[in-house]
Amino acid sequence: MTTRTKPSIPDLYRDARAGNRLAIGRLLTRVERGGADADAVSELAHxxxxxxxxxxxxxxxxxxxxxxxxxxxxxxxxxxxxxxxxxxxxxxxxxxxxxxxxxxxxxxxxxxxxxxxxxxxxxxxxxxxxxxxxxxxxxxxxxxxxxxxxxxxxxxxxxxxxxxxxxxxxxxxxxxxxxxxxxxxxxxxxxxxxxxxxxxxxxxxxxxxxxxxxxxxxxxxxxxxxxxxxxxxxxxxxxxxxxxxxxxxxxxxxxxxxxxxxxxxxxxxxxxxxxxxGRRDERRRHRARTEIEARLAQALHRRVADLLSSPTGVALLKQVEAGDQSPTSVTRTLLDELLASTES
Ligand SMILES: Nc1nc2c(ncn2[C@@H]2O[C@H](COP(=O)(O)OP(=O)(O)OP(=O)(O)O)[C@@H](O)[C@H]2O)c(=O)[nH]1
Ligand SMILES: [Mg+2]
Incomplete structure (x- = not known):
């Protein structure tokens, strides 16, 4: 390919649908990398x-x-x-x-x-x-x-x-x-x-x-x-x-x-x-559930990591270190914080 500009996901998808193997390979690379591009591929493919x-x-x-x-x-x-x-x-x-x-x-x-x-x-x-x-x-x-x-x-x-x-x-x-x-x-x-x-x-x-x-x-x-x-x-x-x-x-x-x-x-x-x-639909449901579960788990994992390195998280961890709070009570506080920020 001689294209200099990065082809857009919809363009690649159109070419891939037409059987262009290079485009298929490129889309798969985006999928592997994850993030917004992968999500865009998912939307089109769905x-x-x-x-x-x-x-x-x-x-x-x-x-x-x-x-x-x-x-x-x-x-x-x-x-x-x-x-x-x-x-x-x-x-x-x-x-x-x-x-x-x-x-x-x-x-x-x-x-x-x-x-x-x-x-x-x-x-x-x-x-x-x-x-x-x-x-x-x-x-x-x-x-x-x-x-x-x-x-x-x-x-x-x-x-x-x-x-x-x-x-x-x-x-x-x-x-x-x-x-x-x-x-x-x-x-x-x-x-x-x-x-x-x-x-x-x-x-x-x-x-x-x-x-x-x-x-x-x-x-x-x-x-x-x-x-x-x-x-x-x-x-x-x-x-x-x-x-x-x-x-x-x-x-x-x-x-x-x-x-x-x-x-x-x-x-x-x-x-x-x-x-x-009728079990094929059951498999599809199970598949969707497994995928969504994995996505949610990853999203939450990221939120937890962010929270723990936020000023609030760092301060609370220090309190545990100093013996002023227990890990259980800090977890409760952080969980409330996490759920509140998720709801908003
Ligand atoms: N005797 C015998 N050897 C086999 C047979 N099928 C595969 N092999 C050999 O077993 C070895 C491993 O084969 P692969 O097909 O790479 O096995 P794999 O399960 O894909 O291996 P991984 O992806 O590394 O887990 C190779 O040396 C094959 O030639 C078979 O039916 N009989
Ligand atoms: Mg193998």
Whole structure:
């Protein structure tokens, strides 16, 4: 691009809607940075979003999530779909790489998929191409919880479907992000107590589809059995009977390219289940709630920090230090102050 002036958000959005990949990349950068620009993107996207199937994929580090996503994207593109992928904080870059590019070339597309769309120099309209973006949110406080829903909304509004989010299933925020998808896929692998680890991380509760990846390795059937047992236990507690859905367990080897069509079928079945039972709207509500909660929490956090460094806050902290007031009483005073300033 030779433009010298910074393009406006509405201009970028218009170009992105027309399929301009450079514009899409730029909008995503604004989304990552947060602030007023990100809010402006959100407002525009909100009007056009709401139809994409949002699929979260999570699991332990190195479970093969990116390799699997690469496989899924290849199949989706071959089926004429237009997927987008948001890989959050990947330690191994989603070069879904060699595999993805090769497969798509094989399927007859003109060129390979770039993992760096913003610099791939392709400013033209290539509607069938998937869009893959790695998002680094490490270090931004609350960045992930705020940026991911917005990036997903943007992809959705731009006509990508499905929108796939890959996160490492180790933190609460990561689990929340995937749990807020329409369909949450949890990837387990043969290894020491992987199913148990998933249980500890709270992944079992959010899973709509399980994938036992690296099924080419010994022990894959043990993982499957462990997962079945854990699902049986949740059945005892009534969860499964109540909703009439039991998360399927799909065996796959992303490396060897087996099982990925089964994963896609299970994901599609889950969407059909959501739609036939009215649960898709429930997911949307849950997603909106999760996002709003994260935004409110961040806004309040900022207010609290401001208040504590204000003259009032500093004076009160000194009183605690001097032993004139307790932390409890100071908290009460500050909370009154905070609520009063919020009401006005
Ligand atoms: N044997 C075997 N290896 C696999 C399979 N899938 C992925 N791998 C390998 O596992 C390693 C990690 O794969 P990734 O796809 O980067 O895993 P990931 O879960 O995305 O990793 P992070 O994003 O870093 O958490 C790579 O060396 C892959 O080649 C599989 O089905 N079988
Ligand atoms: Mg990865």
């Amino acid at each position: 009007a056009d979003a709401g139809s994409a199937h949002i699929v979260g994929i999570t699991g332990a580090p190195g479970a093969g999530k990116s390799t699997l996503v690469g496989e899924l994207v290849s199949h989706l593109v071959a089926d004429g779909r237009r997927p987008a992928v948001l890989a959050v904080d990947p330690s191994s870059p989603l070069t879904g790489g060699a595999i993805l590019g090769d497969r798509i070339r094989m399927e007859g597309s003109q060129d390979s998929v770039s993992t760096r769309p913003a610099v791939d120099g392709d400013a033209g309209t290539v509607r069938h191409k998937p869009f893959i973006r790695s998002m680094a949110t490490r270090g931004h406080s609350g960045g992930l919880a705020l940026a991911v829903p917005l990036a997903v909304r943007l992809f959705d509004a731009l006509g990508f479907d499905p929108v796939i989010i890959e996160t490492v299933g180790v933190g609460q925020v990561e689990v929340d992000v995937v749990g807020a998808a329409d369909t949450a896929v949890v990837v387990a692998t043969p290894g020491m107590g992987d199913a148990v680890q998933a249980n500890k991380a709270g992944l079992l509760e959010v899973a709509d589809v399980f994938v036992v990846n690296k099924a080419d390795r010994p022990g894959a059937n043990d993982v499957r059995r462990d997962l079945e047992l854990m699902l049986d236990l949740s059945k005892v507690t009534g969860q499964e009977a109540e909703i009439g859905y039991r998360p399927p367990i799909v065996m796959a080897s992303a490396l060897e390219g087996t099982g990925s069509t089964d994963v896609l079928a299970a994901v599609a079945d889950h969407l059909a289940f959501l739609e036939s039972t």
